Amino acid sequence: MSDNCDYAQLYRIAKRYYIDNFSQAKIAVEESISRPHVSRLLAKARELGIVRISVQMPFSYESLAIANKLKERLGLRRVELACFPGQDGYSEERLSLAIATHASAILPELLSESENIGVGWGHTVYQTSMLLERQSSNPEKTFIPLLGVSGEDNPHLQINVIANRFAEKFGAKSYYTIVPIVRESGDKPGNIEGRSYRRLTMQWKKLDTAIIGLGPAPELGMSLVAETSDEYNRQLVSSRTVGDILANFFYSDGSVFDSSQYYFQISLELERLRKLKTVICLAGGRKKVDGIVAAARNRFFNILVTDVKTATMILDRIEKE
Numbered sequence: 001m002s003d004n005c006d007y008a009q010l011y012r013i014a015k016r017y018y019i020d021n022f023s024q025a026k027i028a029v030e031e032s033i034s035r036p037h038v039s040r041l042l043a044k045a046r047e048l049g050i051v052r053i054s055v056q057m058p059f060s061y062e063s064l065a066i067a068n069k070l071k072e073r074l075g076l077r078r079v080e081l082a083c084f085p086g087q088d089g090y091s092e093e094r095l096s097l098a099i100a101t102h103a104s105a106i107l108p109e110l111l112s113e114s115e116n117i118g119v120g121w122g123h124t125v126y127q128t129s130m131l132l133e134r135q136s137s138n139p140e141k142t143f144i145p146l147l148g149v150s151g152e153d154n155p156h157l158q159i160n161v162i163a164n165r166f167a168e169k170f171g172a173k174s175y176y177t178i179v180p181i182v183r184e185s186g187d188k189p190g191n192i193e194g195r196s197y198r199r200l201t202m203q204w205k206k207l208d209t210a211i212i213g214l215g216p217a218p219e220l221g222m223s224l225v226a227e228t229s230d231e232y233n234r235q236l237v238s239s240r241t242v243g244d245i246l247a248n249f250f251y252s253d254g255s256v257f258d259s260s261q262y263y264f265q266i267s268l269e270l271e272r273l274r275k276l277k278t279v280i281c282l283a284g285g286r287k288k289v290d291g292i293v294a295a296a297r298n299r300f301f302n303i304l305v306t307d308v309k310t311a312t313m314i315l316d317r318i319e320k321e
Contacts, residue, residue, distance in 0.1 A: 005044070013038060014045040057083075057105050063308050070304070070311050073318050074296040077303055080106055082284075084307040092285055093123070095307060099284050100127035103305045107211075108135055110280060110303065111170070114209035118146040118268065119163045120246050122213030124282040126156040129165035137171030144203045146210060147246050147267035148181035151226045166211075175203050181247060182227055182263040197266060204268055209278040214295060215244040216287035232262045243291020245270055245281075245300055252290070254298030274299045284310040289317055 013031065016022040017038075024042075028035040045051045060083075067079040082102035084095055107128070111117060119125065143166045145159040155161065160176045167174035179197045183189065189197060215224060218236045225247055239257050241249040246267040249257040259265055273279050281301035283292055293314060295301060306314075 005048070007048075007050070010041055010045045010048070010050050013041050014051045017042055018051060057102060066308060066311050066315070070315060073315065074293070074304070075299075076296060076301075077278075079311070080303070080305045081311055082305070082307045084284075084309065095284055096124045097127055099282055099305055099307055100124050100131055103128045103280075103282050104131035104133070106305070107132065107280075108170075110278070111141070111209065114278060115140055116142050116144060116203070116206040116208055117166070118144050118204065118207045118210040118212075118276075119159070119166055120146050120210070120212040121157050121159050121162060122215065122282075123156045124284075125211060125213045126162055128211075128282060129162050129169070132166070132169040134168075135170050139171065139173060141167075141170055141172035142175060142203075142206075143167040143170075143172060144175045144207065145177050145200070146204070146212070148177060148179040148200075150181045150247075154226070157225075175200075179266050180227065181225055181267060182265050185260060185263055187264070200266075204272070207268075207272075207276055209280070210268075210273060210276055210301075211280050211282070212245055212273070212301065214281055214283035214288055214291050216285070216291060217242050218244070218249060228263065232259065235262075242294050243288060245273070245295060250291075250294065250298070250300075252294045254294065254300070270298075270300050273301065278303065280305065282306075286310070286313060289313050293317060 009031065013027055016027050016030070017024065024035050024038045028038045031038070042051070046053070063081045063083065067081050071079040080102060082098045084098040143163045145163050147159060149159055151157040164174040164176070177196060177200045179189070179193055179200060218224070218239070218241065224244065236249060236257060239249065241251055241257050243250060247265065248267060248270050250270060254270070256270060279301040280303045281295065282305045284306040289310065292304065292306070296304065
């Protein structure tokens, strides 16, 4: 510590401001100094550790009880619930942001023992990668895309960018791919693309963890992959699938919509998710309830990060069965 500091004054000012809720102007009058000087002294108090600020996610015993009940009913390893009002007027984007905020706070702990981490796409996964705080350098971790590239103007589908952002936040390595998520059925990849595909599948064999989003049942006019045809999308809409993971649209029994007559799709098969030690699903909202239930029952993930209202809707759906 520097002998030039008046530590008693720093403590006094910090206590007035953070504990007693005095304004900086009122403290300035009490200490006979200027308000800007009060601001500088508060910064100094934080720098010296006189003030230690802790920010924690909100917690309630009610949400904990809901999480534990949902974990038991779906046979999951862990359920984490974001606090979100879920009232009219709140958009799906706001809900996604709330789930991503909670996910970004707990992922460092969830990934502490992971080494080869597969990354999916979607709005919530993308937002989580943005909100993560930088961790201490962890070069033994590698983040790997779980599907090929798609789209030209949708950041939520830029899989290399998402994987790299996770890697940057963890001080880890990132693997990149150049293969597209779909190509015409029967259309052979070139030598360069073929080698890249084989290298990507070799990376998938090393996976111990995956971070995935979950999309709702397909809707007319809302194509997930920009490269697919209108005919394919119409077939998908009429398929009665309940959701999608990694662009694999699945039914309640866990079987996957067969797109082979249209495209060769490059994404990790859902069956392989069952074999991973840790699969973290980030998803919420009324439209995703059926998909979350089906995916959990078919063991496509074992950790769920959602919100309290979605969890309650899932429990209500299970009770009605």
